[in-house]
Amino acid sequence: MGSRPELVAPPEIFYDDTEARKYTSSSRIIEIQASLSERALELLALPEDDVPKLLLDIGCGSGLSGETISENGHHWIGLDISPSMLNIALEREVEGDLLLSDMGQGLGLRPGVIDGAISISAVQWLCNADRSSHNPRLRLKAFFTSLYKCLSSGAKAVFQLYPQNVAQRELILNAAMNAGFGGGIVVDFPHSSKKRKEFLVLACGQQSMNSSLTIGKTEDEKGFSDHDDEDEDEENHTVCFSDRHRRPFKKQKNNKNGKGREWILRKKEQMRRRGNDVPLDTKYTGRKRKGRF
Amino acid sequence: MRLLTHNMLSSNIRGVVNGFPLRIEAGKVVEKNVEINGDFLKNMFVKIDWKAFVEASQSMGYTELPEEADSSMLDSDEFLNRFHHALLELHLEEGALVCPETGRRFPVSKGIPNMLLHEDEV
Numbered sequence A: 001m002g003s004r005p006e007l008v009a010p011p012e013i014f015y016d017d018t019e020a021r022k023y024t025s026s027s028r029i030i031e032i033q034a035s036l037s038e039r040a041l042e043l044l045a046l047p048e049d050d051v052p053k054l055l056l057d058i059g060c061g062s063g064l065s066g067e068t069i070s071e072n073g074h075h076w077i078g079l080d081i082s083p084s085m086l087n088i089a090l091e092r093e094v095e096g097d098l099l100l101s102d103m104g105q106g107l108g109l110r111p112g113v114i115d116g117a118i119s120i121s122a123v124q125w126l127c128n129a130d131r132s133s134h135n136p137r138l139r140l141k142a143f144f145t146s147l148y149k150c151l152s153s154g155a156k157a158v159f160q161l162y163p164q165n166v167a168q169r170e171l172i173l174n175a176a177m178n179a180g181f182g183g184g185i186v187v188d189f190p191h192s193s194k195k196r197k198e199f200l201v202l203a204c205g206q207q208s209m210n211s212s213l214t215i216g217k218t219e220d221e222k223g224f225s226d227h228d229d230e231d232e233d234e235e236n237h238t239v240c241f242s243d244r245h246r247r248p249f250k251k252q253k254n255n256k257n258g259k260g261r262e263w264i265l266r267k268k269e270q271m272r273r274r275g276n277d278v279p280l281d282t283k284y285t286g287r288k289r290k291g292r293f
Numbered sequence B: 001m002r003l004l005t006h007n008m009l010s011s012n013i014r015g016v017v018n019g020f021p022l023r024i025e026a027g028k029v030v031e032k033n034v035e036i037n038g039d040f041l042k043n044m045f046v047k048i049d050w051k052a053f054v055e056a057s058q059s060m061g062y063t064e065l066p067e068e069a070d071s072s073m074l075d076s077d078e079f080l081n082r083f084h085h086a087l088l089e090l091h092l093e094e095g096a097l098v099c100p101e102t103g104r105r106f107p108v109s110k111g112i113p114n115m116l117l118h119e120d121e122v
């Protein structure tokens, strides 16, 4: 991924006709949006009763995420601040209803009517002040409070997001908790810089966090080791729950000296098994370098 | 925009106490066939504000809904068909939604209501 779009321009400017067009023409974007949406729906853990639900897609954009909702048999209302993105959604003839709306102004929806919500890569936009009148804290508050109100009791909301840093993640999480949500962050592929994906999973109503969220899998107990396998499979999800009283998630083990000898040896062994030509292991393998580097 | 969505929407202009229901000014209405699903209709029935729903359907030119409804009617196919048609098959393509308290118009174009608020309405 290149530079962060939120730092380039406000969303309704950044997502112009050219950017929006990519959502019909780039197979990479289409694939990513679809798989993130699938995962978000999975984390939403709707009752498996075959009854279609009414869901929200927040920052629905071109409707790629909405199409995933439709494919799963549910109805949806999508809202987005970018007219260009919504035009693409119209072109795709999506099944959901679309609203031109700024989530930071709060959602104008009746109380308790929505069965669940998903949002793909959108909420981090609220952390920016794009106008002098914008206060990220207030906009996050308006958004989460109104979302909490319109969800039916026990409903969940799942946000895939790319927070810029720990402070931003905390800003978002706090706004959600203050609005009354319980929940936490689920990290998929926590050790892969490329595949790492973060989901904020929120639940509304009396259900406690622990009983309502039994999702995510860690395949091996050594989930927190430093490996960065290309062939990690879909099962390798690691879950970190958090609530107001805990840090949102564990600090990444940040080894200043790089990945370490252990990791290098393992990686080399792996490459050998794949039939690659790999230098022999010696006492110099993975040694610390002197400061001049 | 379908009446399903209209029935959920309310005006959230600052200071407005009762922003529901938004009055419909229908310019152009189109119909699109959708497969009926009784389970979904039953799930939605409890959430629908019936009075607003009937008024909205009338402003879209559909007058076949009963003024009052209760859940026992969900056993009738005829009722389900009408409910289904009004909820999911009528689309407001062009027109406006009007805030019941302030009279502020939210224009609807190509089926998409523009719900963006002006700075002084937030």
Ligand SMILES: C[S@@+](CC[C@H](N)C(=O)[O-])C[C@H]1O[C@@H](n2cnc3c(N)ncnc32)[C@H](O)[C@@H]1O
Pocket: A011, A012, A015, A023, A033, A058, A059, A060, A061, A062, A063, A064, A065, A066, A079, A080, A081, A082, A085, A101, A102, A103, A104, A120, A121, A122, A125, A126
């Ligand atoms: C990464 S895109 C998601 C695209 C979408 N899931 C799809 O399938 O096309 C993020 C979207 O969030 C929208 N967005 C950003 N800030 C917003 C805000 N304040 N209110 C509503 N939508 C917003 C952008 O316009 C953009 O379409």
